[in-house]
Amino acid sequence: MSASESPADPGHVVVIGAGIAGLAAAHRLLGHGARVTVLEASGRVGGKLLAGEIAGARVDLGAESMLARRPEAVGLAREAGLGDRLRPPATATASLWTRGALRPMPKGHVMGVPGTAAALAGVLSEEGLARIERDADLPRTEIGDDVAVGEYVAARLGREVVDRLVEPLLGGVYAGDAYRISLRSAVPQLFEAARTHTSLTEAVREIQGRTATAPTGQGPVFMGIEGGVGTLPLAVAASVRARGGEIVTGAPVTELRRTASGGWRIAAGDRVLHAGAVVVAAPAPAAAGLLRAECPAAAAELSAVEYASMALISLAYRRADAAVLPEGSGFLVPPVDGRTIKASTFASRKWGWIAEEDPELVVVRTSVGRYGETEILGRDDQGLVDVSRHDLKEATGLAAEPVATRVTRWDDGLPQYPVGHHARVARVHGHVAKLPGLALCGAAYDGVGIPAVIASAYAAADRVHEERGHTTDPVGRPGGGAGE
Structure with missing residues (x-):
């Protein structure tokens, strides 16, 4: 497509990025009836989801499981033809390697925060166990608009709980530091419960009770895919192409600008595309670079994401x-x-x-x-x-x-989701909302888990679809939701 070509029709949407967020957005947009082009800078689709092999065995080389008690990931897998390959873990019994031994992972916790001191002997010291029991006698801890997970939990239950239970779990999800990570963004259900309970352990037990009695609470917590979760983006990409969508790899976008007609001009190598809307599904640094010309305030916020x-x-x-x-x-x-x-x-x-x-x-x-x-x-x-x-x-x-x-x-x-991350995300979306036909999605916003990333993609696709004046009920909608 040359620079002199006439602008594309308003129904054309360009998605920048072919990770699972961009592919999910493209899949959703096709259900809305849009014409879709996906541009990916690297030579492959899938982003952080990557299937591979070792010694002839198929394995995941990135994320290996999906939260199954949210509908987005398993729903998209089924739509992409992988329903008969969804598999729960054969065993979900994990351990903690701590104090020189492998010890059973305690049950009855929310991201490592226990609802009781029972079954924690060996993981925590006697002093650490006694500290948990004192939680019920402490006055309410005011957490305001946000607080670090480690700071809040240590104040209620002691640092041992953070260092030996919360840190390994948060480290597995975010590769972060519990004393920096936002409670509101990383563990939102605990944040909300903590605002209405004086006792943290009581809040945890209430969350556990709600989960156990929820309609989805009886099924597997996590789900994998035979052949690897890395096969999910490949299947979604195949579905996108089969439904008429275009996916171009090796096409880094170098310019994103508004046109006089209200559409968007996207330059990617020797290609120049004109679209009625754009979904940016790239990591925060890349998104910042793309938005710097048209939305510098959002670009500045995204540049600060670590x-x-x-x-x-x-x-x-x-x-x-x-x-x-x-x-x-x-x-x-x-x-x-x-x-x-x-x-x-x-x-x-x-x-x-x-x-x-x-x-x-x-x-x-x-x-x-x-x-x-x-x-x-x-x-x-x-x-x-x-x-x-x-x-x-x-x-x-x-x-x-x-x-x-x-x-x-x-x-x-x-x-990373430090304290105040939710406010930064709100500011970014507020700035972007001033530019019709533009939406953002991906792991940098409302959750790093696969279902949360897909949910953000659906929200972005729905936003640009609604701005085009169409109905809000897409074909085959698998369900939406907020971030994790």
Whole structure:
């Protein structure tokens, strides 16, 4: 398409970014009857969802599971033809590697915040257990408009709860620091409950009770996909193309400008597109660069969003060599214990389809990297394999040589949600709302989990659709929702 070509019709929507957010937005827009073009800077679709293999076994090299008690991710998977490949974990029994031993992950918590001190012996000291019991006697803690998870929980239950229970769970989701992460943005249900309860443990027990009696509370909490969650964006991309959408990879957008007619001009390499609307589904730094000319206030806010980097180390073992692994799906590691890895997943135990593909192979995965950590991620791939094997041996006794290893690095992979994140997001959306035909979506806004990212994509698609003057009930709508 040349720069001199006449502007496209108002029904043309350009989506910038072909991660799961951009693909979900494109899928939704096609249901609304729009003509859709997706532009992706890299050479592949999928973003942080990536399917791969090790020693011939199909595995995920990015996120491996989806929250199943929200409808967006499993709904999109079914629409994309993956319904018969949805699989719950074969086991969801995880451990904590803390105080020199693998200990059962306590039940009855909300993101590591316990509702009772029961079953925490060994994880917490006697003093830490007693500190939880004092929560009911403390006066209400005013949390205002927002507060750091660690700050609030430590004030109510003590730092041990934060350091040994909350940190490993939040670290797995955000690769962040519990003492910086926003309670309102990261654990919104706990934030709301804490505003109406004097006791934090009582608030946790109420949330647990609501979850247990909810219509979706009886099914699996998480769901995977046979072949890997990384197959989801591939299936959605195929569906988008089959329905007439265009997806162009290797097409970094270099300019996004409003036109005199009220539409948008998008330059990507030697292509210049004209569209009635644009959905920007790129990470915050890239989105900031695209918006700098037309929406500098939003660009400034997005430029301040910080990211954490991490790496996943996949190791394949002969089954006989891996017999020392304990039961369960893996373990989390509190950073206070000074270990290098922050988690390990026994992938062949967790996902039955991996074990079925090669019964003589056991795949284990570790992760490293939290916000602010740079030294560990500066090591070469072999260095990351070596520290992973060292920690696995210390935790489980697994000392055998793996038959294959693979390191996947996610530089600036996870946006951070510090205190005040919700207010920043509101300001960004407020600035963007002044520009008709423009919407944003992705992990930088209302949740980093796959369902939350898809929900943000649906909201962005619905917004530009409604501005085009069409009805608000899309074809095949799988359900929406707010961020996590």
